[in-house]
Amino acid sequence: MPKAKYNSIYRDLKEKIETEAYAYQEMLPSEHTLIAEYGCSRNTVRRAIAELTADGYVQPMHGKGVRNIFQPVKQAAFTVGGIESFRESAARNRRRPSTKVLQFAQITADEKIQKRTGFLKGTELYYIQRLRFLNGEPLILDHNYFLRELTSGLTPAIAERSVYDYLEGTLGLTISTSRRTLTVERVTQVDEKYIDLHDYNCMAVISSQTFDDNGILFEFTQSRHRPDYFRFQDVATRRRVPAFPEWEA
Amino acid sequence: MPKAKYNSIYRDLKEKIETEAYAYQEMLPSEHTLIAEYGCSRNTVRRAIAELTADGYVQPMHGKGVRNIFQPVKQAAFTVGGIESFRESAARNRRRPSTKVLQFAQITADEKIQKRTGFLKGTELYYIQRLRFLNGEPLILDHNYFLRELTSGLTPAIAERSVYDYLEGTLGLTISTSRRTLTVERVTQVDEKYIDLHDYNCMAVISSQTFDDNGILFEFTQSRHRPDYFRFQDVATRRRVPAFPEWEA
DNA sequence: GCCGATTTGTCCGTATGTATC
C-alpha cells in the first residue's frame, strides 16, 4: 500500500539500521549524500529521517549529522507502539497465539457502558469476552465492545480467529487512530477464574478507544494482562517546557 | 525556546482545540484557510497539523478535511508522552510535589549495574534513591543512576529540588531522547518500607534510559509507582501492513 | 456516471538561518 517514496527510503534505512549496516552511535550519511543515493529531494530524505527519529532509531544533531541510536531489544516485548491485533503482536514476539471466546452477546449501551467506553447510551454493540493464550498458557483477558453498525456480521468463530482480519479484509473498515490508557488494577473474580495469577493481586490493564478513518469510534477494548508477561515500550523526546512563572517563586 | 513559526501555529491550534473553540468531531479550517489566517506557506501549516496528529488531537482525512478528535481527560493522568521531570508532571496534574532523598552515593558500575542500566562496567555514576510525594502522600520511589562525567556537581540538595533544572540550567546539558519500558513488578521491601501500599503487592514500574543531544546515555531511572496513582496515556496509529499481493491483482 | 471544485498527500527546488568543525 505505501509506495510513497519517503516511505521506501524510511524502510530501507530502517532495515540497514536493524541489520547493523550502520554501527550503534555511528553517523548516517548526510542528507546531501542520501539525496544523491536515492535520487530525491531533500524534503523527502528529511521526512524519512523524521519517521526514524519518531521510532527512536536515530537522533539528528544540528550541524553535526544524524546518529544511529538503535539498540536491539534483548528481551521480547509484548506491546510496542502502533495498533496491533493480538495475533500480530504474538507473531512479532514469536509466540503461538490462541483464543477462547468466553462470551459473545449483542447489547445496547446504557449509562454505565457509556461512561466506561465512550459509546453513547442506546448504541447497539457487540460485547465479546475472550481469553488469550500464548504458547497454551492463559495470560490475557479481553473485554471488547464493537459498534454493530460498522462491524456487522461478527460471529464467535470470527472472534476466535481474528476480528481485525475480518474488519479490514472482509468489511473494508479502515482502522486509524487509537487512544490508549494503561493502568494497574486489582484482579477481579473473572480474572482469577481464568488466569493462573500465582500470587499477583494486580493486572496490567490497557483500555483503548479505536477510531476508523472517518473519526468514528467503533471499538472499546479493555485488555487485562498478567503482570509478568506484560511489557510496554516507548520512545519519548524532550519538549521545551512552556514556563509556569508561579513555580519559580 | 521554540520560536519557530510552525510551533506557534501548533500551540495556537492546540489551545483552540483544548478550549473547545472547535467542537469534538468538527472539521478544522482547511489548510488554505489557515494559510491565509497565519500568513504562512502550506508546508508550515501542514507541519503544525502533523504535530497535532501525533498528539492524537486531530485526524486528517484525505479529500475531506482535518477532524478534531480531542476529548479532554476526565481523570487526572499521571504520565503522558514526552520526557518530564517529576515537578513538571506534578504541576501538569495540579498536584503539589515534594521529594525526600533517601540515598545519595557515588558508585562505579559493575556487571550487575551494566546489565540493568546499560552503563558499561567501570563507569563512574551517582546513585540516588528518592521518595516522591504528591500532596504530601508518598507515592513514587525513584532509583536514579547519573553519568558523573556529564552531571558533575550533583548534590543531595539539588536532588531534593530538581535535577533536571540543574542539568539543563546550570550545566547546559541538553536532554534529548528517552527509551522507556513499562512493566508491573512485585513490591520490594524498600517499596513497603516507604509507601503505604494498602494491599497491593505490585508496583507500576517505568524504566528509562535517557540520552543527551550527543547521543550519550547519561541517565538510567527506575520509577516505581503506587498502582492507584498511576496512569499512562498514548495515541497510536495503525500502520498499513506492507504486503498483500493478492489485493493488487 | 461524469465533471469540476475542494481538500489533503506527495514531491520538488530554492533560499535563509544556525550550529559544528
Next chain:
DNA sequence: CGATACATACGGACAAATCGG
C-alpha cells in the same frame, strides 16, 4: 573565516480522495 550539516520556510506542481451538481 569558510565549509559542512541540519532546521525552517516558501512557493509551486501534480496526484488522489471526496463531494456536489
